[in-house]
Every structure is written in C-alpha cells, then in structure tokens.
Amino acid sequence: MRLDAGLVFLSDSRTNAGVDQVGTFRKLNVFEQPGERMMVMMTAGNLSISQSIRQLVAEHVGADGVSVWNAANMYEAARIVGEAVRTVHARDAKALAEFGIEFNVGILFGGQVKGERCRLFQIYSAGNFIESQNENTYFQIGEAKYGKPILDRVVTPATSLDEAAKCALISMDSTLRSNVSVGLPLDLLVYENDTLAVTRFATIDERNQYFQMIRSSWGQQLKHVFEGLADPVWNAAADATSNVLSSAKLGSAPVRLAPPGQAPSSGQAGAPLQTLAQQFGAGQP
Amino acid sequence: MRLDAGLVFLSDSRTNAGVDQVGTFRKLNVFEQPGERMMVMMTAGNLSISQSIRQLVAEHVGADGVSVWNAANMYEAARIVGEAVRTVHARDAKALAEFGIEFNVGILFGGQVKGERCRLFQIYSAGNFIESQNENTYFQIGEAKYGKPILDRVVTPATSLDEAAKCALISMDSTLRSNVSVGLPLDLLVYENDTLAVTRFATIDERNQYFQMIRSSWGQQLKHVFEGLADPVWNAAADATSNVLSSAKLGSAPVRLAPPGQAPSSGQAGAPLQTLAQQFGAGQP
Numbered sequence: 001m002r003l004d005a006g007l008v009f010l011s012d013s014r015t016n017a018g019v020d021q022v023g024t025f026r027k028l029n030v031f032e033q034p035g036e037r038m039m040v041m042m043t044a045g046n047l048s049i050s051q052s053i054r055q056l057v058a059e060h061v062g063a064d065g066v067s068v069w070n071a072a073n074m075y076e077a078a079r080i081v082g083e084a085v086r087t088v089h090a091r092d093a094k095a096l097a098e099f100g101i102e103f104n105v106g107i108l109f110g111g112q113v114k115g116e117r118c119r120l121f122q123i124y125s126a127g128n129f130i131e132s133q134n135e136n137t138y139f140q141i142g143e144a145k146y147g148k149p150i151l152d153r154v155v156t157p158a159t160s161l162d163e164a165a166k167c168a169l170i171s172m173d174s175t176l177r178s179n180v181s182v183g184l185p186l187d188l189l190v191y192e193n194d195t196l197a198v199t200r201f202a203t204i205d206e207r208n209q210y211f212q213m214i215r216s217s218w219g220q221q222l223k224h225v226f227e228g229l230a231d232p233v234w235n236a237a238a239d240a241t242s243n244v245l246s247s248a249k250l251g252s253a254p255v256r257l258a259p260p261g262q263a264p265s266s267g268q269a270g271a272p273l274q275t276l277a278q279q280f281g282a283g284q285p
Numbered sequence: 286m287r288l289d290a291g292l293v294f295l296s297d298s299r300t301n302a303g304v305d306q307v308g309t310f311r312k313l314n315v316f317e318q319p320g321e322r323m324m325v326m327m328t329a330g331n332l333s334i335s336q337s338i339r340q341l342v343a344e345h346v347g348a349d350g351v352s353v354w355n356a357a358n359m360y361e362a363a364r365i366v367g368e369a370v371r372t373v374h375a376r377d378a379k380a381l382a383e384f385g386i387e388f389n390v391g392i393l394f395g396g397q398v399k400g401e402r403c404r405l406f407q408i409y410s411a412g413n414f415i416e417s418q419n420e421n422t423y424f425q426i427g428e429a430k431y432g433k434p435i436l437d438r439v440v441t442p443a444t445s446l447d448e449a450a451k452c453a454l455i456s457m458d459s460t461l462r463s464n465v466s467v468g469l470p471l472d473l474l475v476y477e478n479d480t481l482a483v484t485r486f487a488t489i490d491e492r493n494q495y496f497q498m499i500r501s502s503w504g505q506q507l508k509h510v511f512e513g514l515a516d517p518v519w520n521a522a523a524d525a526t527s528n529v530l531s532s533a534k535l536g537s538a539p540v541r542l543a544p545p546g547q548a549p550s551s552g553q554a555g556a557p558l559q560t561l562a563q564q565f566g567a568g569q570p
Contacts, residue, residue: 061545154511165517165530166511167511210529218510225503256315
C-alpha cells in the first residue's frame with residue numbers, strides 16, 4: 001500500500017506445488033542502502049522464477065551501468081526489475097512450457113530513493129509494470145480476492161501507517177481463514193517517508209500477541225455487528241418503511257420452469273407467496 | 286446454503302462476455318410442484334451452456350422414465366441435472382473449443398422432495414456432483430472468493446434462515462463492491478423445511494430498502510469496529526504484553542539482499558531497528 005505517510009508491505013510465506021509439496025519461503029526482500037535508498041520486492045507465483053528474479057535484480061547492471069543500487073529514481077529501478085523478469089523468461093519459459101508449467105509471476109516493488117517521494121509498482125510476467133496512484137492506493141498479488149473487500153472499505157491515501165498495517169493484517173487474516181494456500185508466518189514492513197532505511201519490520205507467526213488480538217477481536221466484533229443488524233421483513237405491509245425486503249407492492253417472482261407439455265410459466269404461477277407481514281427481529285429503527 | 290431450518294439461495298444477474306457485452310440474465314430457476322417438490326437451480330459460467338442445461342433439465346426424461354418432476358429423491362434429481370450437463374457437453378463442447386471457449390459451467394441444485402429432508406448439491410462441468418454436509422454448510426459458484434470470509438465466520442447449520450439470508454446479502458455486497466463482473470438485481474429465495482413450495486422470494490435491486498440498510502450499516506459499523514481495534518505496538522519493552530507486534534525479544538529481520546561484490550546479508554545488517562517502544566493508540570487493554 002502506498003499512503004501519504006509511507007508504504008506498508010505484507011507478505012505470507014506459503015508456497016505449494018500441490019498439497020504434498022507445501023513449504024515456507026519468505027517472499028519479501030529488501031534492497032537497502034541506509035540514508036540513500038530502501039526498496040522492497042514481494043513476489044507471488046512460481047517460486048523458482050521468483051528466486052531467479054530476486055538474484056538477478058540484486059546483481060543486474062544494465063548496459064548503461066544502471067542497477068537498483070544506483071538507479072536515480074524508483075521508475076528506473078522498476079525498469080530493472082522488469083528486465084530481470086524478461087531475462088528469466090528468456091532463459092526458463094520454454095523449458096517450463098515443455099512440462100506444461102506456465103511462466104507465472106507477480107511482483108510488487110516499492111520504496112524510496114533519496115530526493116524522490118515513495119513509489120509503488122506492480123510488475124507483470126511480461127516485465128511491464130504499472131504504478132500506484134492516489135485512486136489506487138494498494139496492489140495485491142497472489143490470492144488477492146478474499147482480503148480485498150476490507151481494503152476497499154477502509155484504506156485511503158490519508159490512512160495512517162499503523163491503521164494501514166492493521167488493515168493489512170485483518171485482510172490477511174480473512175485470506176488465511178478461507179484459503180489453505182496462504183500461510184504463516186507473515187512478513188510485515190512499514191516504511192515511513194524519508195527514513196530511507198528499514199525501521200519497522202516484524203515476522204508474525206501464530207504466537208504474535210498483536211496478531212492474535214486482531215484475529216480474535218475482529219472475528220468476535222464482526223459477529224457482534226452482524227447480530228446487531230436487523231433481520232429482513234418479508235411481505236411487508238404496503239406502508240412499511242423499515243427493513244423491507246419484499247412486499248406485495250414489489251411483486252417479484254422467481255423464474256419458474258414448467259414440466260414438459262405445460263405452458264411456460266408467466267412467473268406468477270405456483271404457490272401463492274406469503275401475504276402476512278412477518279416481522280422477524282423487527283424493532284430496530 | 287443448507288441449514289437445519291431450510292435452504293437459502295442468492296444469485297446475482299450479471300453476465301458478461303467482455304466489457305462491451307454486459308447483460309442482465311436471471312440465473313436462479315425454480316422447479317416446483319406445490320406440496321410435492323420444490324427445487325432450485327442456480328448457474329454460473331457460460332450463459333448459453335447454462336440456458337441449454339436449464340431447458341434440458343425441465344424436459345429431460347431418462348431411459349427409466351425419471352425426470353426432475355417425478356424423481357423419488359433429490360439425489361435422483363441431481364443425477365438428471367448431471368445428465369443434462371453431459372448432454373450439452375456432447376452437443377456443444379467441440380464447437381466451442383474450436384473458438385477457444387472452454388466448456389465452463391457451475392451449478393448449485395437444491396430443494397426438497399416430499400418424504401425427504403432438504404438437500405443441496407454442487408454439480409460440475411463434467412456432470413459429477415457433491416452434496417453439502419453439516420461441515421460444509423454452503424456452496425458458492427462464480428466469483429466466490431470476495432464473499433467467502435464472512436460466510437466462513439458466521440454461518441453454521443444452526444443459523445436461522447433470516448440470519449443466513451442477511452449473511453448472504455452481506456457476502457454479496459462485499460463481492461459487488463470489489464468485482465464489476467457481479468451485478469444487481471439479486472434473486473433471493475429462502476426455503477423453509479417442509480413447505481414444499483416457494484414462499485419467500487425477492488428480487489433485490491438498488492432501491493430495495495433492506496439491502497440499502499445492509500449496505501450502509503455494514504460498511505459503517507465495519508469501519509467503526511476497525512477504528513476500535515488498537516494499533517500495533519512496535520519494538521515493545523521486553524515485559525509488555527499488550528498489542529505487541531514486535532519487540533527486541535522477537536528479533537525478526539527482513540531478508541536483505543546485498544549489492545554485487547558484498548557478502549550476503551546475515552539478516553541483521555542494515556540500519557538498526559528502532560528500539561524505543563512507540564505506543565501508538567495504546568490504552569486499550
């Protein structure tokens with residue numbers, strides 16, 4: 001995530017190549033020259049590709065003498081990461097394809113070079129990349145969908161670094177619960193503008209006290225909020241205005257299919273819908 | 286969802302074949318003989334395949350004279366749906382493949398036949414199927430991941446029908462916010478054990494008062510809960526026990542990469558981590 005106050009990175013450490021080859025590998029890597037530059041690269045997708053790219057990014061010096069260690073700005077550095085992706089593609093993609101393995105990698109790359117603001121990039125398998133803007137505060141790679149709703153609801157550029165870290169952990173907690181391909185420990189790195197070094201980093205396992213608190217409180221309070229929301233009112237009276245899910249006025253009907261030989265349903269056939277207002281759990285305004 | 290008290294079905298109505306071919310088609314279909322049987326079929330995936338299957342399921346009579354209209358139980362009916370999937374596959378899959386289109390369909394099929402309990406099945410593109418058990422209260426098809434966390438946290442077989450409907454709507458709201466391939470209106474059907482007819486059904490669009498309430502309250506209260514959770518404490522004192530995200534004791538360090546020609550990092554190199562306890566937003570026990 002890229003925020004007004006800095007950057008927040010969170011990564012899990014599960015890799016799998018089928019259920020009987022599950023391992024723990026760290027996917028968050030730091031390129032740091034304290035006082036000069038601080039860059040973070042997180043990877044998702046095929047682990048052998050990711051690790052080759054990491055190695056190349058650290059070593060690569062372009063024809064123009066530019067490397068991540070001396071690039072004048074983050075854009076140049078992201079271009080070098082993209083070149084590393086293409087180098088690994090040229091080397092490995094054909095051999096992988098012979099085994100039916102797709103060249104699949106996703107990279108988040110962000111940080112700050114002295115004299116420039118913080119920047120965050122997402123780099124694709126083809127080596128091309130996009131940059132985070134204020135309208136797109138965060139990028140996700142890997143199993144992104146489970147944890148996206150809470151990020152969409154909470155994170156804006158004005159969110160503080162600690163709030164953003166909290167939100168990232170909640171998002172990851174939701175993903176951990178719903179998908180076994182994601183696993184502890186987590187690597188969390190919070191970077192504050194202009195520190196140009198890693199000052200806040202934590203590897204979070206199941207014993208981490210704060211993460212335990214987040215997991216139990218969030219789940220409990222979510223349930224509490226859930227129970228506090230009123231249940232729907234079915235077939236409400238025509239003048240009802242509270243928690244009305246359906247009423248005779250709305251007159252909605254399901255798509256009914258007719259047995260062969262009978263006329264297709266008009267949508268109003270079948271048993272009559274209940275007509276009395278059944279107000280379960282009413283009483284909340 | 287299959288609950289002790291009955292069944293809850295929720296479907297959106299968005300179809301798309303690329304961003305310039307977006308349409309509204311209803312995907313929840315009812316096969317009903319009031320007092321005798323009530324079955325619901327929801328589909329996801331290729332719309333032409335789904336509609337062909339729907340047609341065949343309504344018309345199909347097996348060699349043994351069995352159809353969904355006279356099947357002795359839900360398992361037999363699910364088998365007929367599976368046969369319909371295979372019939373459409375045999376007819377269309379080859380021609381679709383010539384255009385690079387995968388034979389892709391997901392079906393949820395559930396209901397009750399008189400004399401039997403409620404049952405719920407998920408039917409795959411190959412026509413095989415699985416049945417919901419108490420440990421797997423719900424099935425999802427289509428864009429399932431965004432909305433899964435809240436279902437995982439809330440729904441158990443003991444959940445009431447109204448609570449389950451509420452949870453399904455919250456889950457769908459999260460999906461609607463995070464993915465444009467899902468769209469209103471929604472079809473919601475709640476079936477109470479042994480009614481053997483559709484008694485509660487609502488088509489929910491953006492004007493639906495209850496859904497509006499769910500959308501605004503849930504988001505607001507989620508934010509409220511979020512703000513109520515304590516921020517992490519970085520680099521806590523050794524004896525701190527509250528909201529500790531990192532401390533000297535835990536001693537975690539990022540994976541640091543070294544510039545070419547330098548020794549690889551021990552993981553402890555680089556700038557020193559902050560050592561003073563920085564307690565942001567502390568004060569919550």
